[in-house]
Amino acid sequence: MNTLKVRNFASENAIYMVLVALILGITLYDPAFFSVQSLRDVLIQSSTRAIIALGVAFVLITGGTDLSAGRIVGLSAVISASMLQRSDYSNPFFPDLPELNFFIPVILAVLAGLIFGLINGVIVAKFNVPPFIATLGTMVVVLGVNSLYFDIEPNNSQPIGGLRPDFTKNLGTGFIGAGNFTIPYIVLIAIAVAFVVWVIFNKTRLGKNMYAIGGNIQAARVSGINVARNLIIIYAIAGSLYGLAGVLEAARTGGATNSYGNMYELDAIAACVVGGVSTTGGIGTVPGVMAGVLIFTVINYGLTFIGVSPYWQLIIKGLIIVVAVAFDMRKYAAKK
Template structure:
């Protein structure tokens, strides 16, 4: 009922505008929704070139790839709400993926990193990678909050630190940087197994994990004091401080929560990829940031919804899958990704300036 009333109110407001204001309204609407318009055009064009693009198998693939990236996007979205970002996200995913793989290799695998050690219980490994992500997040949040350093600088530094730790980790016990594979069947089944099929196409378990993360993050953002404090700090940290919000504590917790999400992403990616190297997680933060901005999480701070993050992840993944169906050169795909981020940020800033 409220949605219907809001639509009626908006329609009434539109009817009250003069001809010039109506033209301005449609112009602003077109610009603000340019990414969605381009997406619809891309879907239609891709389908005309390759009808398999909208097949059941392709749709399930898009959903699966999106679900695998939801945790990192939900994590980095909190940093953006605080007017920051997190360049270390991809490397944390890589580190936690390699840790997960090394602790869950089959006992009989010839190149096992830790010989004679049985695969650890999966819940214990999940807690371990979440803890690793939380530690990196604490470091990021502490230096941002305590010393008022820009998140770009702090996370650039931790990105290099985490990458160095990752490179040293995969050298342990004479592994010499070899890919970490030979994962235990229980681990692969836990992440890649399926309990549901759609049109004969299996939906992997990590889709449900991604859904669980979305529900959890929605609850944290919308139903907790911490979530309200996060938006207050993102909107105006001085005003939030005067209102009794512990800005330093909130900033640290937001980054820790983000790190935990990166750890979950690394756990999923470890089994999804199956063969983990120092390159695992490379540039994941770029896709996550682009998805957040497309989904309406603004760099000006204090603005964003989990539903928007989910939509942004799906829209971005649809575009990437469409590029593959159109046989676009991989090098060119990097150019397109960069343009998407640039355009999305430009549209986001324009919205802010118009409101201001």
């Protein structure tokens, strides 16, 4: 009986055990990794990725996928950065644009993400296009839209810089506290988003419908759930989260280009799968997604910290993804 309990505990908490093992292993190799600064760096790098992964989790739990996430992040980053440059910057995106209220470009950028998420939802729900194909098409369209916007006169595809300090500090590099006891604003925003998403997943009708659709879409329809409406809402929420992540990424890095967000969707999908979100739909938790994001951030940051080649990091990440999906498919087969 005790052996069975241990096995169940290990199975249910494997993701967290892997995270702890990674941190301990890197710390044993180089104790300097286990420091407040390293922890802060890992959390900062995880923040925008976590918000993207939470958006992707909405879609994966319904049994779909979203390949447009990264490109929506890039579009939102460019939109917000282009309207929040310093007035004295030598190469302004909009030379005649007056200084806008801080929130206006942020809202416009998030709204752009929501609109493209809404388009994804309509294509999937109303036209019955498979999510892979629908979001693949949207990904290409968003890249084109972003590139056209990025190339307008007088910018001509030049990297956007010179962002206003109220933007970069409030959302990207600012923090509360003093000394070693500081918490970056961007981390607090990610935590707040994770809490809101947890509430949606666990305490709302939309969350219950989302799991029902992912578990068995035909049964969901028979039970009276408006599948199309719920899917449209879910994709729209996901798009708005990508938009928010794009804004935060521009604030964190102090600039933007149309290449921002490239391949972020694959990292987000990988983090979700490693964090226990089922590729077949109907299963997934917010803590699991956050742990999955932290695992990949620890791999990237930690292995770079101890001097491991980036090529080895790719191999390790790939193996983790394959093993996670293999375990997921075994669980699905056992349920069948």
